[in-house]
Amino acid sequence: GNSVTQMEGPVTLSEEAFLTINCTYTATGYPSLFWYVQYPGEGLQLLLKATKADDKGSNKGFEATYRKETTSFHLEKGSVQVSDSAVYFCALSDQRGAGSYQLTFGKGTKLSVIP
Amino acid sequence: EPEVTQTPSHQVTQMGQEVILRCVPISNHLYFYWYRQILGQKVEFLVSFYNNEISEKSEIFDDQFSVERPDGSNFTLKIRSTKLEDSAMYFCASRGSLVGAGELFFGEGSRLTVL
Numbered sequence: 244g245n246s247v248t249q250m251e252g253p254v255t256l257s258e259e260a261f262l263t264i265n266c267t268y269t270a271t272g273y274p275s276l277f278w279y280v281q282y283p284g285e286g287l288q289l290l291l292k293a294t295k296a297d298d299k300g301s302n303k304g305f306e307a308t309y310r311k312e313t314t315s316f317h318l319e320k321g322s323v324q325v326s327d328s329a330v331y332f333c334a335l336s337d338q339r340g341a342g343s344y345q346l347t348f349g350k351g352t353k354l355s356v357i358p
Numbered sequence: 359e360p361e362v363t364q365t366p367s368h369q370v371t372q373m374g375q376e377v378i379l380r381c382v383p384i385s386n387h388l389y390f391y392w393y394r395q396i397l398g399q400k401v402e403f404l405v406s407f408y409n410n411e412i413s414e415k416s417e418i419f420d421d422q423f424s425v426e427r428p429d430g431s432n433f434t435l436k437i438r439s440t441k442l443e444d445s446a447m448y449f450c451a452s453r454g455s456l457v458g459a460g461e462l463f464f465g466e467g468s469r470l471t472v473l
Contacts, residue, residue: 247400279464286362287401287464331413332401345414346462348393348401 245270249333249349256356257321262315264318264352266307268345274335276300276309276316277346290318290331323356330354359382364450364465369438372473379435379451379468389453390433391423391462394418394446401449407433440472 250265268276278290278300291300293309293316300307305320312346333349363382371377383390392404395408405415407425424436433452451462454461 254385286364286466287451287462289461289463292461334401345403346393346401347403347408350398350400351395 245274245335245337245347246336247258249331249334249346250352251350251352252330252352254352254354256354258323258355258358260318262318262327263333264286264321264333264353264354266316266318266349268314268316268333268335270314270328270335270337270347271351272337274337276307276337277334278305278307278316279332279348280317280332283329287332307322323354325356325358326354328354360463362446362450362452362463362465364467364468368469368471369427370473371470372381373442374439377437377444379437379448379450379470379472381433381435381465382431383400383433383450383452384454385431387452387454387463390415390425390427391451392451392465393451394466396443396446397451403437404448415441431438435471440470442472445470445472 246269263316275294277292277333279287279288291302293300295310306320307316330351330353332351334346365380368458390407397402406413422438426434447467449467450465
């Protein structure tokens with residue numbers, strides 16, 4: 244079955260540091276890959292996505308590239324801010340037909356950015 | 359901005375009691391989901407709902423669970439007789455028919471604590 248493994252947290256960084264959160268996956272077929280973010284007290288929000296190999300998703304300074312050869316989708320940001328403190332979830336999709344659709348999530352990585 | 363809302367934000371219940379978690383999906387969305395996250399574990403798919411019926415459910419979603427869309431706006435998850443292991447954060451999500459793959463919109467979650 245499908246699975247997602249992401250870097251264990253928590254991760255604590257100083258403001259303006261470089262961020263990498265590793266994510267690898269196991270899937271049959273050609274899934275789409277996603278990063279979701281959960282800010283304190285809020286729901287899961289889609290941060291970025293990539294739907295095929297070598298696609299790069301980007302949003303709010305975050306980037307991730309769909310690497311089929313290494314089955315990875317690592318999240319990166321060049322310079323983090325305090326406002327990036329949140330829990331980040333890597334996920335893959337499994338389209339099984341209209342209305343029958345699942346996301347498989349990783350455990351989540353908590354990021355804390357200190358001034 | 360349209361959002362998915364969930365109530366209650368936190369519910370404490372005794373083992374064996376019935377619990378209903380409520381969700382108001384985004385108004386023009388057609389696909390509805392429940393996920394849950396046990397503390398420290400992965401976000402897990404429970405059930406998807408489309409066209410007034412369950413389209414897919416996971417092994418977790420046994421006979422103790424049921425979902426309903428009683429009117430045009432609410433989507434509920436009922437746990438008939440709660441167990442200690444049902445303690446988790448429950449997330450409702452919805453997706454519109456024209457939204458790209460994987461773009462689920464999540465609520466803030468309902469934390470269920472079973473004593």
